[in-house]
Amino acid sequence: MSATRIVQHLLYTLKPGQKGVAAVCNGGGGASSIIVEKLAVLKSTGRPxxxxxxxxxxxxxxxxxxxxxxxxxxxxxxxxxxxxxxxxxxxxxxxxxxxxxxxxxxxxxxxxxxxxxxxxxxxxxxxxxxLPCAQNHLGCQFPSLTPTASSMTPPLTPP
CATH class of the missing domain: 3.40.30.10 (Glutaredoxin)
Structure with missing residues (x-):
């Protein structure tokens, strides 16, 4: 099994916050090892x-x-x-x-x-x-500063 697959399998089996070690024989008497920690993926609300x-x-x-x-x-x-x-x-x-x-x-x-x-x-x-619109300038929608006919009509009041 390749070193990449071993590390990938290790990351797949670890739970967030857990650490693991993978060791691989390189052939010719050499070996490599790696220590990994799986980080939790948090949902961001956009607030600090x-x-x-x-x-x-x-x-x-x-x-x-x-x-x-x-x-x-x-x-x-x-x-x-x-x-x-x-x-x-x-x-x-x-x-x-x-x-x-x-x-x-x-x-x-x-x-x-x-x-x-x-x-x-x-x-x-x-x-x-x-700003969100700075990240996606094509999707920016700025409110109109000129009043529309619907915004100038008074609200209906019951008789």
Whole structure:
């Protein structure tokens, strides 16, 4: 079996977040090995992603969630419980630091939310992303600025 097929089979059988190793004998006494991790494919809402490393119970985490309420219409919030068995990596990193908040995979804050930094970073990310019509200029539809006859007629009122 070729090395490509072995790696392809490995990736097919791994679940998101799992790691695997493939080893291949090259012939002539040589060998190669590769370590791979299958990444999760997340559905994007088009909003910046906030990842909150938390556990239950965590009063500081609850306070931070309350502080995040005004931003939830502009961001996607993922709560990652560090106490879950499959999150041991995050538990070892953040067990004494939670709550820890990341924006798009970059550290934002820990223990307490700095609302000004979150506001600045979400605005910066929104400005740096191209508009949907800039990606597909042929499909752009701009609203007409001239009034039409239907927009100028008064609404009907019951007698």
């Amino acid at each position: 992603k906030l990842t909150l490393y938390t556990k239950n119970p965590c009063p500081l985490c609850d306070d931070l969630r309350l502080q995040l309420q005004p931003f939830l219409d502009r961001v996607e919030l993922e709560n990652l419980d560090i106490e879950r068995q499959d999150n041991s990596r995050w538990r070892s990193l953040y067990k004494y630091e939670i709550p820890v908040l990341f924006l798009e995979g970059q550290f934002l804050c820990k223990h307490k939310l700095d609302e000004r930094v979150l506001e600045r970073r979400t605005i910066r990310d929104a400005i740096s992303k191209p």
